[in-house]
Amino acid sequence: MKLSGWGRYPVVDCTVSAPRSETALRAQLLCGPAIAHGNGRAYGDCAINAANTISMRRFNRMLAFDPDTGQLVAEAGVILGDVAFAFVPRGWFPPVTPGTKFVTLGGMVAADVHGKNHHRDGSFGAFVDWIDVMVADGSVIRCSPDENVALFERTVGGMGLTGIILRVAFRLRPVESGWIVQTTIPAHNLDAAMEAFEGSLDATYSVAWIDCLATGSEAGRSLILFGEHARLADLHGNACRQPLGPAPKRKKTLPIDAPRGLLNGLTVRAFNALYWRNGLRSAGTRLVDWDSYFYPLDAILGWNRIYGRRGFVQFQCALPLAASRDGLAQILNEIASAGQGSFLAVLKRFGSQDSQLSFPMEGYTLALDFPVSTRCLALIERLDRITIEHGGRFYLAKDGRMTPQTLRSSDPRWARFAEHRVEAGEAAAFRSAQSERLAL
C-alpha cells in the first residue's frame, strides 16, 4: 500500500499491518525492522517503512482518568481530538497541542510535539507521567522520569526508533471553559514581531503568521495571535450558553488535487497581502472556540491537496535566542528573493527545553511549506545552511528530505543516539524511511 506523510512526499510502497493485540504486535516485530505508524500527520517519512509499517490505529482506547490529578492513561493510537472532544465538556484540555488535532498520542510522544504554549509550559513530554514501550526483544517496559529513565529520555522525541509506544499516561490541564480569548496584534516587520513576543512571555499561547514574501522595511510583517483560556467571567453572548461547548463543527473537504502551479509567487503574494489586510481589520480581542483557535486548518480536511499531486515539504528550524534576529532575517531574505513563498508560514517563540532529543530550544522557530520542485528543494538547502550557521536545528517530524550530514552538523545529539541504537539492538528492530535516509 502506498504511504506518505502529510506532505505526500516522499511516497513509499509499504507493507502495512494493523495488529489487534500485543501478541500480534510482537509477532509483527519478528518480520524485520519496523516502524509504528499513527495517523499519518508527520509531514515526511518518519512513520513509514517499506517492509514493515505497523499501524497503531487499533490501539485506540482510553483506559483510565483520574479527576483529582487530570491524568489520562490511553493507548498510543488514540487521536488527540478525541481526547479533547471527550474531556473539554468535563473541564479538561490537552496540556500541549500541535497545529492539528488529528495526531495520535504515540506520535505526540515520538516527536515530542510543542504547541503555542511552549515558551511557558515546554513540550508534550513535560506532561507525560509514564509510557509503556515494546522494545526490540518484544518485552514491554514502563518508563518515566523516575523509572527506566534512559529509555524514557530516548523515547520522548526519539521518533519511534527505540520501540513501539503502547500506552501513554499524561496530565490534562483544568479549564473553566472551552473558549479562548484571542488577541491579534499586527507587527509591521520582523523586529516588531519579535518585540511583541518578548514583551508577552507570560501569555499562555502565542504564535505568529508571518508573510515571508514581504520585502524591504516590511520584511517579516506578522499577525501575532495571543490566547488565554477564557474564565467563566470572560464569557459573553453565545459562549455563555455553552461554556464548555461548542459541539464539533461540520468539516469541509478539499475534494481534488489542486492543479500544478496553482500556488506560485503571484497567488501566494496575493493571498498573503489579503490575509495581512484582513488581519489588520480584525486586530483586537475576541472569543474563539477551542477548535477554531487551535486547529483552523483541520476545518478543511485534506488541505494538503492544495499543493497538488507532487506534494509539499515543510521546512522548520529552531534558532537559539541570541542568533534568532540575524538568522530569521537572513532566512526571510533568502525566501523573499527566491519568490518561493509559502502561505502557511509560522513564527513562534520557544522557551527553554531540557529533554534529551526534543526539537525545541530557547529561541525562535520558523515553519513554512513549499510545493515539491527542484527550485524549492534547492532553496531549502540554502535555508538549512543559514540555520546551521546560526546554531539552529531541524524538526524531524516535518522532515522528508534532509541529508545525514545536515542533521549531524546541526544537531550532534543524533550521532550519539544512533550509536546507542546499535548497542541496544534497536537499529536492527526499528527503522523508518527517515532513519535510513538520515543514517540513524
Next chain:
Amino acid sequence: MTQADAKGPVLILAARSDIGNAIAHRFAAAGHPIQLAARGAEGMEAMRADLALRHQVEVSVHALDALDIEAHEAFLDTLPALPEIAVCAVGLLGDQAASAADAGAATKVMRSNFEAPALLLGALANRFEARGSGVIVGLSSVAGDRGRATNYVYGAAKAGFTAFLSGLRNRLAPSGVHVVTVLPGFVNTQMTEGMDLPARLTAEPEEVALAVERAVTRRQNVIYVRRIWWLVMMIIRNIPEPLFKRMKI
C-alpha cells in the same frame, strides 16, 4: 438528564467483534448504558473503560458462551437490567473447504451462525414480549440470500437466521417488540482480514453501526448497509438455477 428521557441499556452480543465494538460506541455516544457480552475476558476491560471514558455512560461486561445453549437463560439473569435494545453480532465465517470435508467444522459454523444466535435472541424475545417493549437487532448476511459454492454452509446458517428473525418479527409485531434484520455485505473486519474485497461493496464497521442505529430509530425491518447490495442480491437471487449452478461467483 431527567428520568423521563434517560436512555435504556443496549446489550451487545459478541461485543469484541469489530462490528459489535462499533455499534457499542454508536449507542454509547447517544447516551445509552451499554452491556457488553463476549466470550472470555481478554481485552474487555480496555473496551469497557474506553466506552465509559469517551461517552460517560455506564458500561458492564458479561461473560457469554453463545454456543452453551443451556446457559442462555442464566446469562440473561446476570444482566443488571433487561436491555431496551439487544444487538446480536454472534457469528463465525469458518472455512468452506473445511466445512465441506468435516462435519465437525460444519456443525460449528451452523451452530455459531444459526442455532446459538437464534436461540439467544429467542430467549430475549420472550422477555421483551412479556415486558411489551424492546428492539432486537440480528446481524445476518447477504450470504443467506442464495447458497453459493464458496460459502454455502455459512450461507445456509445465515439463511436460517434470517428466516428466524423474519418469523420473530411477525410474531412480536402485535406486542410492540420490534425486530431488525441487518444484511451488512462485505465489512472490513477481523473476519475478512487478508481478503481482497471490492471497495465499493465493502463497508467499515462504523458504517454498519450507523445503519443499525438508524434502523432502530426508524423501526426499519430489513436493511442492507450499503444499498448497492440490494441490487446485487436481487440480481443474484434471480439468476435462473440452470445458469446459476454453472457460475463461479
